[in-house]
């Protein structure tokens with residue numbers, strides 16, 4: 001074979017691609033290949049810079065027998081079949097279901113055994129939660145505690161906080177809420193004004209949180225508050241665990257547009273907290289809350305919370321649907337499958353100890369758009385007059401109403417795209 | 428990426444730099460036709476993941492050359508053809524994204540780089556996300572082909588998903604690329620059309636949206652509601 005040996009790279013390719021068939025030379029060729037590579041690396045680097053990549057794929061490789069783990073959680077779900085099929089299921093709470101999940105060892109999976117956890121790998125937890133979401137299980141009661149509060153307490157919390165809350169979270173008995181948003185601090189979270197004042201008896205909390213999901217079902221709130229008087233923006237903030245039954249707390253329901261009581265206003269009137277209620281380092285609340293948001297935004301719930309509508313559509317369509325419906329199902333399948341690959345890769349990156357901020361934002365944005373479009377695409381093709389009352393029609397209507405919240409909660413679409421743009425070097 | 432694949436990509440990139448002006452000859456001479464041939468048969472013994480990585484680069488650097496056709500060789504089946512286009516599109520889209528980012532960081536209007544305008548940042552975030560979806564889908568389709576021992580019919584679910592998703596992304600990505608470039612991107616002289624024009628061609632090649640949606644929708648309908656989730660998970664779980 002003619003071969004222009006003009007550049008080191010060509011010699012490499014030549015050795016790599018043509019010399020390997022000669023058995024006895026193979027080891028030599030590989031060795032030469034590597035040696036040549038080191039010699040020529042610097043020249044090659046100048047010649048052809050490695051191409052930019054929009055998304056680096058991390059292999060999803062949980063330890064242990066994944067099929068067996070899936071079978072276990074599916075068997076659990078089969079026992080609770082009557083409770084499944086809930087749309088937007090991770091905001092729908094069912095303490096009985098949460099306790100059963102805890103008893104079966106599916107909560108606090110990544111926490112150590114000393115605090116009641118199960119010392120499993122984060123990707124094993126991922127397998128379990130994607131099964132729960134795909135089945136539309138009512139996981140809302142414990143969702144926030146298991147997803148973000150428990151890992152935060154484990155990492156930054158005092159010994160008292162760990163003892164008091166973690167075992168109960170693992171049993172599915174203690175629920176938590178997120179105290180970030182305030183009337184004046186929505187997307188601009190650094191505008192938080194709720195304050196913590198240090199006194200001889202402990203910390204005194206005053207102010208207000210709003211849009212607090214599940215505050216009325218929660219035992220404790222993990223709140224971001226201003227602990228340093230006169231501080232500005234993201235400096236001087238700290239995180240606190242606030243027991244929801246502490247004197248001085250008032251919870252007022254806010255009914256959402258679907259008629260459900262899901263989020264709340266929470267008022268703090270000089271609420272007294274013990275020293276151990278502060279989480280992590282005084283004044284480091286912003287960095288900790290950012291770590292918390294990485295857990296909040298990177299999970300499969302950002303594309304799987306409407307999966308039950310897709311299954312209802314497939315059920316209703318039957319094995320041989322008309323061409324238009326078949327086409328829609330095909331498109332939805334492609335999008336779902338792609339999102340799952342992206343989500344698994346993001347989870348794997350987080351599990352590898354790296355920061356998947358940009359990848360998680362991409363999955364959230366794409367997942368939100370997918371889920372918001374889903375009920376509208378079903379509506380456009382399937383005849384569902386408001387009098388129709390089967391599973392498909394009910395789920396479609398419920399999700400049409402729930403959908404606007406998807407690209408608001410956990411960071412709005414615009415904020416999320418801003419994070420992606422920063423990753424591209426534009427900000 | 429494994430060290431071997433990194434080396435393969437770096438060498439491919441150097442060869443493609445030459446092929447950009449000289450055509451297929453350097454690529455053929457370097458032996459890329461043997462990439463997927465077994466070592467025992469005198470080939471490189473690469474897998475579909477290697478093919479994806481090389482074709483992704485080809486899509487960015489030499490989108491007009493039939494590198495995939497050389498690597499696969501012989502008659503190209505529709506699923507394998509679709510896989511080739513997905514891999515090329517992954518690279519071409521990342522390249523068009525890089526050009527777009529570069530352009531908006533350089534071009535100034537209203538006294539500042541275009542990239543400082545939030546409206547421009549937000550559409551490029553969409554573009555990047557679409558490019559990411561294609562890259563991830565392509566890599567996963569390659570993994571499925573490897574798992575199926577190169578049997579495209581056994582990897583049809585993933586190939587169909589990846590091609591359909593890629594087709595959808597091509598529509599959005601090419602229009603955003605042109606929008607942020609303004610008139611200069613609409614000229615023959617400026618290189619953007621070499622990527623976007625081919626991306627648009629690839630959307631039709633080896634099955635357009637309707638064709639793959641029909642195939643995949645038929646597969647999913649046969650699986651049934653619960654069957655879909657079981658199949659999606661089973662096919663990707665570690666063996």
Ligand SMILES: Cc1cc2nc3c(=O)[nH]c(=O)nc-3n(C[C@H](O)[C@H](O)[C@H](O)COP(=O)(O)OP(=O)(O)OC[C@H]3O[C@@H](n4cnc5c(N)ncnc54)[C@H](O)[C@@H]3O)c2cc1C
Pocket residue numbers: 177178179180181182185186187188210211212213214263405408409410411412413414415
């Ligand atoms: C169902 C639901 C549950 C929630 N649960 C919780 C919870 O448990 N705990 C909690 O703390 N919060 C919760 N939130 C609040 C949520 O985090 C906020 O709604 C969100 O951060 C946006 O704040 P905002 O509603 O004040 O909107 P705003 O910040 O006022 O934004 C309004 C619009 O303006 C856009 N916008 C704002 N700033 C910019 C900018 N710089 N550039 C471009 N566009 C901009 C936004 O993207 C949005 O489209 C919940 C919200 C919902 C809908």
